[in-house]
Amino acid sequence: MSARAERQRAIVSIWFPNLAIERWKKALAQQGETAEAEKPTALVTETAHGPLIDHVTPEAREAGAQPGMRLADARMLYPALIAVPSDPEGDARLLERMALAAQRWGPWSAPDKPSGIVLDVSGAAHLAGGEAALLEAVEARFAALGYTARTALAPTAAAAWALSHYGLARTIVRDASSAEEAVAPLPVAALRLAPDTLTLLRRLGFRTVRDLLAVPRESLVRRFRDRRFVQGNPLIRLDQLSGRLHDPLVPIVHTPPPQAQRRLMEPLLHTEPLKIVIADLAQDLVRLLEERQTGARRLSLILWRIDGMPIERQVELASPSRDAKHIANLFEERLDIIDAGFGIDVARLVAVWTQSLEEAQADLAGPGGETDAAEIAPLIDRLVTRLGSRAVRRPHPRASHLPERAQSWRAASSQPAEMQYGFGFHRRPLKLLDRAEPIAVIYATPEGLPRRFRWRGALHDIAKVEGPERIAPEWWRERSHVRLRDYYRIEDDRGRRYWIYRSGLIGDGRGDVPDWYLHGLFA
Structure with missing residues (x-):
């Protein structure tokens, strides 16, 4: 698209700085739990190194919590901080519905994840009373729904995004030639660059977009010629800002249900x-x-x-x-x-x-x-x-290597998933007891194979045994004194097959003599 055609466009960037928190508070209000919404709360995501904070309420921010912090570090500053799991999929669905609703002001719109909307209002601003009145109407409409919005209008999507996120409220730029001048005082983060690129620019002394514009283009080409990704190349972002390079946007299209x-x-x-x-x-x-x-x-x-x-x-x-x-x-x-x-x-x-x-x-x-x-x-x-959805359920796999946690029960109308019962050496019994029952086992040596066991008052002689299959505790969830398990598949003298395990090892420092349990029955 040529620069002349780009100058004729009017792109509105709508940014919701508190989308996830405000959506969470609305859900609490609908449940009548408005008092809970006023407590210092953080929306977190589970990671391999512990919960990571994604969003915080204003009360939590005052207490010292910040997005990107570890939950453990934030609780060092404020121990009473409440943690609630984030729902990025729910936020994305809400953003799509908002993008569709925004088409009342323009011919097409697109979600700008994670918390924004890009709206094309070319030739349609006069229907709302002008560009300023349109931006005011957009913010008022979403404010009535309970969401804070910041808006900006520019001839390019890149300039509109930068002004809505880092500029003054309701900034309007009508000509592409003045887009760079309007964005120049803003920080380099307004160029939508990757974190590693921003770190490199700050180390080189670039703080604002004006600092980049003052450098000869040839110097930037030598430094960033190997950066092929858009988010890693400030030259591409600068060209998109002024309209010299097209910024691809994919509008959202509403397909009515059959x-x-x-x-x-x-x-x-x-x-x-x-x-x-x-x-x-x-x-x-x-x-x-x-x-x-x-x-x-x-x-x-x-x-x-x-x-x-x-x-x-x-x-x-x-x-x-x-x-x-x-x-x-x-x-x-x-x-x-x-x-x-x-x-x-x-x-x-x-x-x-x-x-x-x-x-x-x-x-x-x-x-x-x-x-x-x-x-x-x-x-x-x-x-x-x-009977109702609560009366009919189906098993659903869950990410855990412990047998009792490897599945959960969900509504039968939910998407069915293939259950993995193992094969060969890792084969699992189809009938798993709700709770492993203690048994008395006789063995030749403390860490040897079981020879006889007593369960529910009956004595069983073991004819065949296979194992052990060792399953360690989930260290990120269990306490330090939880012992590992050695599972055995056994068959008694009457042909009945069981799944038993020994909890712990002698000398592991986590208890006395290991205990034995019966956990499942084979068909």
Whole structure:
């Protein structure tokens, strides 16, 4: 894009300096816990070296906590500091919704992660009463939603970003030739450079953008000619600032979810004709899903009564589906409790959540044949619809090498994951006790193989044994006195197989004689 075309553009940068904290406080306010939001709190992320602070509340900042600090270091300054896990995915989803909402002021917008929006208002500022009035309206709109926003307008996205983050509030630059002059007093961090590049520039004595502009370009080329990445090359950033180099921006496009709707000639008062309408809506929706090669995971049925009162019912599927009959049957379970009033005249079925689903043949019998695995998902959907999502759960793997922590229970409608039960030497039993039970073991030597054990009052002679498989405690989570485990797969004289372990070793300095436990049963 030429510089002349770039000068005709008007780009608005919207920055939310406290997006994560303000979103967290809004969530607490909705739960009625406003007092908790006033306490010194830090949003942290777990790392290999301990929790790292991402964001802090104003109260925590006054206490000495800063983003980028270790939680342990911050608590040295203020021991009562509260730590809450960060939710970067939730922040990103909120930012996308904000970017879509910002398109009311311009033709397109794009999320500028982690906490900003780039909005193109070229030729549209007069609709809001001018550029100054537009920036004021943007900040007021988001302030009403509970989010602090800083805005700036410039002919390039790079200049708008620099001014919104480091310049005065609501700065407006209309010409590309004056963009460098407006950004010159700002620190070099306004060029969106990588941390290592910023450190190098500061060591070389560059504090502001004006310091860089005063250096001959040939000197900067010799220093940064090997830096190919955009964030590592200040020359590229300077060219984007003035419009000599295009700054690629990818606008966000809202794709409406697949939906089918019926406007009825006569209002419906009874359940039976409504079932027919839902079946027709399911057929129409399935055709739309087939075009997109997706399947529905969450569906919403919206019924409008004659008086304008909407009635909404939602169902969530265990796996993506395009089975119209199955979808209609799920909603039939909830039609008996619908109050139609004077009649329902509009019905809409929306696939709120979809996932990729390609055509697949279940077996050699063709499309009509079904396997047992294909029948599990519809069964889960029916159970969840009747009993509720909390009553039906499925195991989900968790990152831990300790058997009792290797899985957790989640709602059956959540995304299923493949459970790893091990193989060969690391094979795990399918039945794991909720809590390992102590047993009495007889062995030839203290660290030798077990020969006999007593469990629940019965004595078992060990015919076969395999092991040990040593599992160390999770040092980053456990206390220092927790002992390691040696697991054995054993078989008694009646052919019954067990999974037992010895807790600790003699002389490990973490206790007396090791204890034995039975942890699982093999089929």
